[in-house]
Amino acid sequence: MRMSFTLPGFDLDAFITTTLSEDLGIGLPGGGRDVTSESVIPADARFAGVMDSREAITVAGLPLAAAFFRHLDPACKIDMPVQDGQRVAPGTALMRIAGNARALLTAERNALNTVQHLSGIATMTRAHVEAMHGHATLLDTRKTIPGLRALEKYATRMGGATNYRMGLWDAVMIKDNHVAVAGGVGPAVARAKAAGVERIICEVDRIDQIEPAIAAGATHILLDNMAPTMLAEAVALVAGRAATEASGGVRLDNIGAIAASGVDYVSVGRLMQSAPAADIGLDFELA
Numbered sequence: 384m385r386m387s388f389t390l391p392g393f394d395l396d397a398f399i400t401t402t403l404s405e406d407l408g409i410g411l412p413g414g415g416r417d418v419t420s421e422s423v424i425p426a427d428a429r430f431a432g433v434m435d436s437r438e439a440i441t442v443a444g445l446p447l448a449a450a451f452f453r454h455l456d457p458a459c460k461i462d463m464p465v466q467d468g469q470r471v472a473p474g475t476a477l478m479r480i481a482g483n484a485r486a487l488l489t490a491e492r493n494a495l496n497t498v499q500h501l502s503g504i505a506t507m508t509r510a511h512v513e514a515m516h517g518h519a520t521l522l523d524t525r526k527t528i529p530g531l532r533a534l535e536k537y538a539t540r541m542g543g544a545t546n547y548r549m550g551l552w553d554a555v556m557i558k559d560n561h562v563a564v565a566g567g568v569g570p571a572v573a574r575a576k577a578a579g580v581e582r583i584i585c586e587v588d589r590i591d592q593i594e595p596a597i598a599a600g601a602t603h604i605l606l607d608n609m610a611p612t613m614l615a616e617a618v619a620l621v622a623g624r625a626a627t628e629a630s631g632g633v634r635l636d637n638i639g640a641i642a643a644s645g646v647d648y649v650s651v652g653r654l655m656q657s658a659p660a661a662d663i664g665l666d667f668e669l670a
Contacts, residue, residue, distance in 0.1 A: 388446035392549070393533035395447075399454050402493050417489040424484050431481035432667035434498070436471050440661045441509040443467050443541040444501035445478060447534070448494035456486035468541040470509065477663065487667070495665055501538040502661035508542025508654050511638055518642035519649050522547035522628065526652035535655045547650060548584075556584040556605070568592045572599035586630075590617060597624050606646065607631045614644035 388395055408414025434448070442465055449461050459482025465471055477498070480487060512521050523539040525532070525548055536546045548554050555575045557568070565571035568585060575583045576599060585601040587593055590613070593604060606617050608631035618627050628648040629641045642649050 388450060390533045390537055395450060398447075398534075399450050402497075403451070403454065403490070406493055407489075417485070420485045420488045424488065426485065428484035429481070430484040430487055430667045431479070432487070432665055433476050434478040434480070434495070434663060434665040436473060436475045436477060436502075437662040437664055438473050439471070439506075440502050440663070441468065441470050441505040441542050442477060442498075442502050443505035443538040444498040444534075447497045447501070448478065451490040451494040451497070452480055452482065452487060455490045456482040458482060459487065468505070484667075491665055495663060496660075497534075499660040499663050500658075501534060501541075502663060503658040504535055504538035504655055505542035506661055507658040508539045508544045510635060511651055511654065512543040514635055514638050515642040515649065516639055518639075519629075519646050520545050522648050522650040523654050524548070524630075524650050524652040525550070527655050539654050542654075544651075544654065545648075547648075554582040554584055555580045556586070557601075558586045559588070559607075562586075567595070569595035569599045572596050572601045576600035584628075587617075590620065593617060593620050597621065601625055603628065605630050605650075611640045611644045614641065614646055618645040 407416060445463050445467055449463070452459050452461060459480060462479040463477065465475065465477055471477070508521070515521060521544040523536055523544050523546060527535045532549070536549065540546060548556065557571045557575065562568055562571050565574060568587065572583055572585050582603070583601050584603040584605055585596040586605040586607050587596060588607045596604060603626040604617070604621055605628045606614055609617065609629065614629050621627050626648065627646045628650055629644065629646045630650040633641055633649055633651045638649060638651070
């Protein structure tokens with residue numbers, strides 16, 4: 384039975400096939416096989432094992448791990464006592480698996496890599512959400528590893544964040560370089576408005592840029608690298624005429640004060656750039 388896992392714009396089969404092909408060296412001289420498993424493990428050997436957390440984490444990526452195992456052994460048996468998005472204590476069993484030993488050992492590293500990476504993102508995201516103490520909404524960014532955006536943004540959702548711009552196509556975001564080329568905040572926003580764009584996000588790094596942006600039609604003001612006191616001043620000036628977002632220099636130790644400034648949103652790029660892999664292991668035992 385295949386595990387159902389779908390995300391808009393994400394091809395599960397292509398991801399599994401491409402990742403395994405890279406590991407197996409498909410297309411390379413001498414590649415196309417797991418030389419260790421083939422030379423050490425009998426073809427009919429069976430293994431059972433448990434994937435567990437070795438620290439407190441928020442889980443993400445288990446259906447993907449299952450897809451790796453089932454790709455190489457469609458008949459393997461998998462039980463997942465927890466679900467993505469769940470917070471678990473150290474020592475919690477995340478997945479129990481039994482099947483062909485060669486297949487499971489070949490898939491093991493890629494399955495673990497995926498769950499460790501995505502759970503690391505979800506865990507860091509959850510820590511930032513909790514540090515905000517109910518103020519504002521946490522947003523992720525486009526600062527993702529190329530090719531993994533759909534998965535990494537899925538992981539931030541599992542940690543409690545809201546996805547923010549999946550790509551260049553779903554909103555206008557006018558940043559400093561756009562402003563420089565366009566000749567100012569007002570002209571840049573006005574051009575986006577004239578083009579018929581409804582959702583216009585404009586980055587500002589000075590208080591005096593806010594009024595021209597709103598007057599030209601900005602619906603969302605991104606307040607870049609501002610201290611909490613300046614953020615509060617900016618929120619008061621905007622006065623509900625546009626959404627407000629704090630961005631830049633946001634860390635776990637200052638996100639609480641930033642969120643409490645009154646902004647609607649706080650965006651954090653480090654959720655995907657800097658999240659350490661979660662400590663998760665997979666220990667096999669003879670079935």
